[in-house]
Amino acid sequence: xxxxxxxxxxxxxxxxxxxxxxxxxxxxxxxxxxxxxxxxxxxxxxxxxxxxxxxxxxxxxxxxxxxxxxxxxxxxxxxxxxxxxxxxxxxxxxxxxxxxxxxxxxxxxxxxxxxxxxxxxxxxxxxxxxxxxxxxxxxxxxxxxxxxxxxxxxxxxxxxxxxxxxxxxxxxxxxxxxxxxxxxxxxxxxxxxxxxxxxxxxxxxxxxxxxxxxx
Ligand SMILES: N[C@@H](CCC(=O)N[C@@H](CS)C(=O)NCC(=O)O)C(=O)O
Numbered sequence: 001x002x003x004x005x006x007x008x009x010x011x012x013x014x015x016x017x018x019x020x021x022x023x024x025x026x027x028x029x030x031x032x033x034x035x036x037x038x039x040x041x042x043x044x045x046x047x048x049x050x051x052x053x054x055x056x057x058x059x060x061x062x063x064x065x066x067x068x069x070x071x072x073x074x075x076x077x078x079x080x081x082x083x084x085x086x087x088x089x090x091x092x093x094x095x096x097x098x099x100x101x102x103x104x105x106x107x108x109x110x111x112x113x114x115x116x117x118x119x120x121x122x123x124x125x126x127x128x129x130x131x132x133x134x135x136x137x138x139x140x141x142x143x144x145x146x147x148x149x150x151x152x153x154x155x156x157x158x159x160x161x162x163x164x165x166x167x168x169x170x171x172x173x174x175x176x177x178x179x180x181x182x183x184x185x186x187x188x189x190x191x192x193x194x195x196x197x198x199x200x201x202x203x204x205x206x207x208x209x210x211x212x213x214x215x
Contacts, residue, residue, distance in 0.1 A: 002026045002072070003056040005046060007033055008200035011065045011103060012053030014163045016198060018069050018156060020191035022077035030200050066096055069156040080156045088151035095141060095150040099160030102141070105134035106164060109171045113210040127212035131171050138168055142178035148185075162186045170205045 002019060006012040006028050019026035031037050031052060038050040047054035047063040054063045058075070062068050073081035082092035108130045112122045141161045144150045149158040165183055174180050186192055 005029050005054040007031050007052045009204045010052050014065045015053045015068050017195040018159045020194045073156040092151045095157035096160050102137045102164035105130050124213045124215050142182045
């Protein structure tokens with residue numbers, strides 16, 4: 001049994017989704033960004049910077065979503081892993097980690113659209129620039145797909161990237177078929193739908209779309 005410390009719509013969704021893909025039993029502990037529970041000594045013992053996800057698995061504690069997916073795939077779901085020496089190993093590592101390149105753009109956009117509440121703190125220029133960078137990154141991943149995923153058959157890298165594609169819709173209107181077809185394929189997966197049903201009450205993105213204001 002995996003215990004997942006989770007906040008709805010956050011990167012911990014990657015782990016929740018992966019557990020459903022892999023059929024791994026997972027107990028979800030829902031947290032909030034607003035009640036200081038992520039700053040409690042108990043939580044900081046699991047995740048030293050107070051971030052989600054954190055998991056308890058195999059008698060160990062882990063933080064960092066990419067590392068967690070890689071570990072779970074390697075140890076519990078080898079069909080979603082690409083081991084050293086296998087053909088897709090390099091692509092697997094590249095895209096698993098590139099998912100954080102995408103997540104950095106999401107974090108910047110989230111900060112400027114949502115976290116910074118006063119208009120004078122927000123930058124429409126940063127909003128537009130980062131949305132462009134996000135689109136380029138998502139297109140790079142979308143065009144790397146071969147069949148079910150960026151390493152051929154579906155892998156942990158596709159879950160990590162897929163979270164970025166799903167949340168990216170809050171800031172970008174997808175028109176390129178590479179993005180719309182990828183999104184449709186991911187969101188049609190039963191494991192994605194099962195994870196979504198368990199995600200919890202939206203905490204971060206309460207609107208369907210965040211428009212960059214004109215200067
Ligand atoms: N690279 C880390 C990022 C973790 C992270 O920043 N998580 C965000 C939610 S998406 C968080 O917990 N933020 C709370 C905070 O910054 O205090 C990962 O992928 O696990």
